[in-house]
Amino acid sequence: MFQKVTLSNDLHILTEKVPHVRSVALGFWVDVGSRDEVPENNGVSHFIEHLLFKGTQKRSAKQIAETLDAVGGQLNAFTTKEYTCFYARVLDEHFDLAFDLLNDMLFGSNFATNDIDRERNVIIEEIKMYEDAPDELVHDVFAGSMWQGHALGRPIIGTAEVIAQIPREKIIEFYQTHYNPGNLVVTVAGNIEHEAVICKLRPVLEARKGSRPVRSMLAPLPKRDIVCRSKDTEQVHLCLGTPGLSLDNKKSYTFQIINTVLGGGLSSRLFQEIREQRGLVYSVYSYHSSYHDTGLFCIYAGLSKQNVDEALSLIFKQINDIRKNSITPEELQRAKDQLKGNLLLSLESVSTRMSRLGKSQLYLGKIVQPEEVVEKLNKVTIEDVRELSLEMLDPVNFSLATIGPWEDCGNLVKALGNLKAL
Numbered sequence: 171m172f173q174k175v176t177l178s179n180d181l182h183i184l185t186e187k188v189p190h191v192r193s194v195a196l197g198f199w200v201d202v203g204s205r206d207e208v209p210e211n212n213g214v215s216h217f218i219e220h221l222l223f224k225g226t227q228k229r230s231a232k233q234i235a236e237t238l239d240a241v242g243g244q245l246n247a248f249t250t251k252e253y254t255c256f257y258a259r260v261l262d263e264h265f266d267l268a269f270d271l272l273n274d275m276l277f278g279s280n281f282a283t284n285d286i287d288r289e290r291n292v293i294i295e296e297i298k299m300y301e302d303a304p305d306e307l308v309h310d311v312f313a314g315s316m317w318q319g320h321a322l323g324r325p326i327i328g329t330a331e332v333i334a335q336i337p338r339e340k341i342i343e344f345y346q347t348h349y350n351p352g353n354l355v356v357t358v359a360g361n362i363e364h365e366a367v368i369c370k371l372r373p374v375l376e377a378r379k380g381s382r383p384v385r386s387m388l389a390p391l392p393k394r395d396i397v398c399r400s401k402d403t404e405q406v407h408l409c410l411g412t413p414g415l416s417l418d419n420k421k422s423y424t425f426q427i428i429n430t431v432l433g434g435g436l437s438s439r440l441f442q443e444i445r446e447q448r449g450l451v452y453s454v455y456s457y458h459s460s461y462h463d464t465g466l467f468c469i470y471a472g473l474s475k476q477n478v479d480e481a482l483s484l485i486f487k488q489i490n491d492i493r494k495n496s497i498t499p500e501e502l503q504r505a506k507d508q509l510k511g512n513l514l515l516s517l518e519s520v521s522t523r524m525s526r527l528g529k530s531q532l533y534l535g536k537i538v539q540p541e542e543v544v545e546k547l548n549k550v551t552i553e554d555v556r557e558l559s560l561e562m563l564d565p566v567n568f569s570l571a572t573i574g575p576w577e578d579c580g581n582l583v584k585a586l587g588n589l590k591a592l
Contacts, residue, residue, distance in 0.1 A: 171536050173364045180448015181351035184527040184537070185367050186359040188520055190312040194265045194360030195524035197257040198272050199553050201355070201532055202348035204326045205251045205461075206385065208472060211336055212321075212570040214344050217293060218251040221341070223247070223255065226278035226284040227315055229271075237271050238264075245271070249326055252461055253532050263466070266370065272410045273374060276349060286338050294330045299326075304407045304573040305453070305472055308399075312409035312571035315397040320390035322461065327376055345489060355531045359523035365552045371440055405472045407573030414458050414465025414569045417533045422460060423546045424554045425562065429458045430505040431497050431555075433469055433489060435512040437504065439488045440469065448484070462533065467562070475574060490583020496556035506547050 172186040203215050224474030225231045238245045243260035245268075258268040273512040310325045324397050356375070358367050392413045409483060417424045420434060433456025435441040459466045471481055497505075516522040517540060530537045 174280050174531075174537070175368055176371075177351070177372060179351040179376055179379060179383065181375055181378075182355045182531055183368060183371055183375075184357045184531060185353070185362060185364045186357075186523050186527060186529050187364065188360050188523065189362050189557060191520055192261055193259055193520050194247055194262050194358060194362055195257065195259045196265065196268050196269070196272060196519040197357045197524050198274075198276055199355040199357065199528040199532055200254045200349055201252075201353045201385075202254055202255075203250050203252040203381075204324060205321045206290055206348065207321055207324070207344075209324070209331070211340060211344060212324050212332050213255055213293070213326070214336060214341060216327050217289070217333065217336070217341060219247050219249045219254055220289050220293060221257075221281060222279045224289060225280050226274045227280065228274050228278060228474075234275065238268065241267065243268060244452055251322055251326060253527075253529075255528065257521070257524065265362060265367075269370065277378065281342055281345070283338055285541050287582065290333055292494055293327070293333050295519075297327055297330050297333070300327060304401060304403050304405075305470075308407040308409050308571055308573045310467065310469070311397055311573065312411060313466060315395045315571050316392050316411070316413070316466065316569050317390040318393050318395070318591070320388075322390050322464070325528050338480070347383050350382075351375060352380055352382030356530055357524045357527040359527065360520040370436065374435065387463055392464075393569070394567060395569050395571075397569075398574045398576045399571075400576045401573050403574055404474075406475050406576075407470070408473050408478065408570065408574075409470050409574040410482070410568055410570050411466060411468035412563065412569065413563070414448045414467040415460060416463050416465055417460035419460075419465075421554075422458075422465075423543075423559055424550050425458055426509055427497075427502065427505045427550050428492065428548070428555055428559055428563075429467070429531065430438050430508055431501045432456050432492065432507070434513075435508060437508075440485065443483055444471070444484050448480075450474075450481050450484075454481075474500045478572075487563055489559075489565060492555070493559045493563055495551045496559070499552065502550070502552055502555070506550070509547055510544050513543060529589075548554065548565065 172184055174182065174184045174569050176182050207214055219233055223231060238258060239261060241260060241264045243258060243264060245258045247256040256272055260268045276422055314323040356371065415425055432438060440456065444454050451471050454471040457468045470487055473481055527537060
């Protein structure tokens, strides 16, 4: 059972005791991501994530790296479109050390000019590496084609042009605006006592001042588009999809069922039909990403150029079958069991428990207990699936993004148009 305390500066602390383990996971969740950027500073959230590892007034970059390594712990961070997380996992006896380190990184970093300039080069190399991974890049190309002109459609990592020129003062200005207690959630899960955690964290964190910045939550207007990026690759990497649901949408549990049946695992329709029965792909799957006010449903496939038309035909065949006939009772039960199993098995990890607390607080302002998730999944019916698939999976609304050895995508545009008309 989780417990929550809100400090006088509006910083939220959430804990969950897991008595049968020896570890503790601690996360600092900052309610800022690439969605909060403008084109002129696209990538600054991710840039700051890097910079907080580069040295503080108390520790050098090397000392930051060594602090938890020396006790067998783990330290890392990641940036998303709507939040940034810095986290550590240690033995329970080293909790104080992990907290001191993360607190020092978030509020005591130097932002030294030479560190910033050196890290520019590191991130530019990271961007080049990303550009060389078309199976990852195509997802950003897809989001950019659907949410053109909106921050959600821009890459989290930014562009080399922006990273190369963004000045130090703009980085610090962005940091000072967003990295303050009113914009922060701290979560702890593992072999800890709630009161002991609060006694440790309160005097340190409550002393910090700051107000929550106003966030622009203008939802993107989705575009229907076909984007073909030419690249000398052995395979075509494609993303086919449509707008999805926001995280707090009551129909999201039904959509989880649809996604699981269609492309959510080895037993899914797409995997069985396109890979196992036809041998057209090595990788094919679907996923649903949810944000505060919108979502994105995507089907990915990596395959040879000559197999694209047949694979697209099979994908739309399965989509149209679900819209027309829904799914079978066996598929419904299997999807429910799969989702419930994934959820409950993940709770054996203190890191997952810590993450659930942080994401739920940031997105919903409350914690959805696993039992509530299971209950809502159990209530989904075959008719719910049919109705939502009719609403959400109309082929006319699908967009396509591909990276591959294209000369042009005229034939692909024509083929996709014919398939949508079926």
